[in-house]
Amino acid sequence: MITVTIIGAGNVASHLYRAFNDAKDVTVKQWYNRTYSTISSYANEVDCIDDLNQLKYADIYIMAVSDDSSASLSRALPFENRLVAHTSGSVSIHDLDKKNQRAVFYPLQTFSKDAELDFSEIPICIEVTEKENLQFMKDLAEALGCTPYKITTEQRQTLHLSAVFVNNFTNQLYRIAHEISDAKSINFDILKPLIMETARKVQHMSPYMAQTGPAKRNDKKTIKRHLKLLENEEHKAIYELLTASIKKTHGQR
Amino acid sequence: MITVTIIGAGNVASHLYRAFNDAKDVTVKQWYNRTYSTISSYANEVDCIDDLNQLKYADIYIMAVSDDSSASLSRALPFENRLVAHTSGSVSIHDLDKKNQRAVFYPLQTFSKDAELDFSEIPICIEVTEKENLQFMKDLAEALGCTPYKITTEQRQTLHLSAVFVNNFTNQLYRIAHEISDAKSINFDILKPLIMETARKVQHMSPYMAQTGPAKRNDKKTIKRHLKLLENEEHKAIYELLTASIKKTHGQR
Ligand SMILES: NC(=O)c1ccc[n+]([C@@H]2O[C@H](COP(=O)([O-])OP(=O)(O)OC[C@H]3O[C@@H](n4cnc5c(N)ncnc54)[C@H](OP(=O)(O)O)[C@@H]3O)[C@@H](O)[C@H]2O)c1
Ligand SMILES: NC(=O)c1ccc[n+]([C@@H]2O[C@H](COP(=O)([O-])OP(=O)(O)OC[C@H]3O[C@@H](n4cnc5c(N)ncnc54)[C@H](OP(=O)(O)O)[C@@H]3O)[C@@H](O)[C@H]2O)c1
Numbered sequence: 001m002i003t004v005t006i007i008g009a010g011n012v013a014s015h016l017y018r019a020f021n022d023a024k025d026v027t028v029k030q031w032y033n034r035t036y037s038t039i040s041s042y043a044n045e046v047d048c049i050d051d052l053n054q055l056k057y058a059d060i061y062i063m064a065v066s067d068d069s070s071a072s073l074s075r076a077l078p079f080e081n082r083l084v085a086h087t088s089g090s091v092s093i094h095d096l097d098k099k100n101q102r103a104v105f106y107p108l109q110t111f112s113k114d115a116e117l118d119f120s121e122i123p124i125c126i127e128v129t130e131k132e133n134l135q136f137m138k139d140l141a142e143a144l145g146c147t148p149y150k151i152t153t154e155q156r157q158t159l160h161l162s163a164v165f166v167n168n169f170t171n172q173l174y175r176i177a178h179e180i181s182d183a184k185s186i187n188f189d190i191l192k193p194l195i196m197e198t199a200r201k202v203q204h205m206s207p208y209m210a211q212t213g214p215a216k217r218n219d220k221k222t223i224k225r226h227l228k229l230l231e232n233e234e235h236k237a238i239y240e241l242l243t244a245s246i247k248k249t250h251g252q253r
Numbered sequence: 254m255i256t257v258t259i260i261g262a263g264n265v266a267s268h269l270y271r272a273f274n275d276a277k278d279v280t281v282k283q284w285y286n287r288t289y290s291t292i293s294s295y296a297n298e299v300d301c302i303d304d305l306n307q308l309k310y311a312d313i314y315i316m317a318v319s320d321d322s323s324a325s326l327s328r329a330l331p332f333e334n335r336l337v338a339h340t341s342g343s344v345s346i347h348d349l350d351k352k353n354q355r356a357v358f359y360p361l362q363t364f365s366k367d368a369e370l371d372f373s374e375i376p377i378c379i380e381v382t383e384k385e386n387l388q389f390m391k392d393l394a395e396a397l398g399c400t401p402y403k404i405t406t407e408q409r410q411t412l413h414l415s416a417v418f419v420n421n422f423t424n425q426l427y428r429i430a431h432e433i434s435d436a437k438s439i440n441f442d443i444l445k446p447l448i449m450e451t452a453r454k455v456q457h458m459s460p461y462m463a464q465t466g467p468a469k470r471n472d473k474k475t476i477k478r479h480l481k482l483l484e485n486e487e488h489k490a491i492y493e494l495l496t497a498s499i500k501k502t503h504g505q506r
Contacts, residue, residue, distance in 0.1 A: 067475075090475055109447055110465060115454065121446045149443055158437045159444070161479045162430035166444055167451045168466035169495040170423045175460035175502060177415035184411045190361055190376045190402055191412070191419055192456050197363055197370070198420045199452035203445050205368075207428035212363060213421035222320075222343055226414045234498055241494055242422040245487055249428060 089160030120145035215246035262286035342413030373398035468499035
C-alpha cells in the first residue's frame with residue numbers, strides 16, 4: 001500500500017485527492033492546506049491539517065500549489081530525505097529544496113474544481129532526481145489508471161508550451177467564434193459538434209492529414225470574403241496569420 | 254416517403270448517401286456523379302448514373318459538388334420547377350439556376366470520406382427561396398436524426414467563417430504543437446487527452462469561462478520563457494497574437 005500526503009487544495013489537488021482516495025493501492029495519509037476551511041468538509045474521511053508541523057510520514061508528499069509558492073513551501077517542510085513532488089508543467093525540479101528527494105508528477109490535463117474528469121485518460125509526466133524513485137513514481141501513476149511518461153525538464157517545458165497551443169489558444173479560437181456568431185444572433189450550440197469532431201479527428205490521424213478548408217486549398221475568393229466579413233482588426237490579424245501558417249505547412253506559397 | 258437524388262460523390266455526398274440510405278423515411282432515388290467509377294460499386298443498391306439526362310423525378314436533388322461547380326451544374330439540370338439544394342457554407346443560394354426551386358442544406362461538420370460520423374449530432378443549416386419548402390427541408394434533416402436550423406445567408410457565411418476558426422485554425426494549432434513536441438522527441442499522444450478535454454469543456458461551459466493558463470493570469474515569467482523556447486518566428490508571432498487576444502478578452506491590459 002502506497003501512502004500519499006496531498007499539499008494544497010486547488011484544482012489539481014482536489015482532483016488528485018479524489019483519485020488517490022478511489023485508488024485501491026493507495027491511502028491518502030493526510031491532506032494539508034494553508035486555508036483549513038477549504039478542506040474541512042473532508043475531515044471525516046481523511047486527516048486534514050493546516051499546520052506543516054503536524055505532517056506524518058508518507059511515501060510521497062505531492063505539492064499541488066501555485067507555481068511561485070512551491071519553492072518556499074518545500075523549504076518549509078519540517079523533514080528531510082523523504083520523497084517530495086510538485087505537479088507543475090513549468091517549475092524546475094531543482095526549485096524544490098534539496099534536503100528531500102525530489103520528483104515531478106505533472107498531469108498533462110486541464111483541471112477545474114467542478115468539472116468531472118476521467119483520470120484514467122490522463123498522461124502523467126514524471127521526473128526524478130534519484131533514479132531509484134522512478135519505478136515508484138510510475139507505479140503511483142498506474143495506481144490511478146494513468147499512463148506515466150518519463151520525460152526530461154526540457155521536454156516538460158516543451159509540453160507545457162504545447163499545451164498552451166492546444167488548450168489555451170484553441171479555447172481562445174472558440175471564444176472568437178463565439179463572439180463572431182453572437183454578433184449575428186447565431187446560437188453557439190451549432191458549432192459544438194464541429195468542435196468535438198475536430199478534436200476527435202486528430203486522435204487517430206495526424207493534424208497534418210486532418211487539415212481541410214480554404215487556407216489549405218488556397219481558395220483566395222473565400223479567404224477574401226472571410227476577411228471582409230471580419231470587423232474586428234484583431235480577429236482579422238489572427239485569420240491572416242493562421243491562414244499563412246496553414247498555407248506554409250501545406251506548401252501553398 | 255421522401256425521395257432524394259444525390260449529385261456528386263465526394264466527402265459530403267458519400268456520407269449523405271449512406272445516411273439517407275439508412276433513414277427509414279427516405280429513399281435514395283438515384284446517385285449521379287460525372288465520374289461513374291466512383292459510384293459504380295453501389296450500382297446493386299441504387300440507380301447510379303453519370304448522365305444528367307437520365308435524372309428521374311425526386312422530391313429533392315441535393316448537389317454536394319465543389320463550390321465553384323454548383324452554379325454551372327444547376328444550369329445543366331434538364332428539368333424545371335423542382336427542388337434543388339446545395340450543401341455549401343459559402344455559395345449563395347442565388348447562384349443556383351432560378352429555373353428550379355432553390356434551397357441550402359449545409360451540414361455544419363467536417364467530412365472526410367473514410368472517417369465514421371454520427372449523423373445525429375450534425376446541425377443542418379437551412380435556407381429556401383420558397384417559404385413553402387421550409388418545413389420539407391426541416392423534415393429532411395430530421396429524417397437523418399439531425400437538428401435543423403433556419404438561418405439567413407449572412408448567418409451561414411458567418412457560420413462558415415466561425416467554422417474556419419474552430420476547425421481549420423484549431424487544427425493548425427494542433428499541428429504546431431505536433432511540430433514543437435516532435436522537435437524534442439515527445440510523443441504527440443501525450444497531448445491527445447488534453448485536446449479532447451479542451452473541446453469537451455466548452456460543450457457545457459462558455460469558452461470565456463473555460464479559459465485558463467499564463468495569458469489569462471498575465472503570468473509574464475511563463476510567457477517570456479515560452480517565447481524563448483519557440484525557435485520558429487511564425488510560431489512566436491502566433492503565440493504573441495493569441496496571448497494578446499486572451500489578455501484583452503480577460504481584461505489584462
Ligand atoms: N489547473 C490545471 O489545469 C493544472 C494542470 C496541470 C498542472 N497544474 C499545476 O498544478 C499546480 C496547482 O495548480 P492549481 O490549478 O491546482 O492551482 P490553484 O487551484 O490556484 O490552487 C493553488 C493551491 O496552492 C495553495 N497555495 C498558494 N500559495 C500558497 C502558499 N504561499 N503557501 C501554501 N499554499 C499556497 C492554495 O492555497 P489556498 O487554498 O489557501 O489559497 C491552493 O490550495 C500548479 O503548479 C499548476 O501549474 C495545474
Ligand atoms: N468536406 C466538408 O467537410 C464539407 C462540410 C460542409 C459542406 N461542404 C460543402 O459540400 C460540397 C462538397 O464538398 P466535398 O468536400 O464533398 O467535395 P469533394 O470531396 O471535393 O467532392 C466534390 C464532388 O464534386 C464533383 N464535381 C466537381 N466539379 C464538378 C463539375 N464541374 N461537375 C460535376 N461534378 C463536379 C466531384 O466529382 P468527381 O468525383 O468526378 O471529381 C466530386 O464528386 C462543397 O460545396 C463544400 O463546400 C463540405
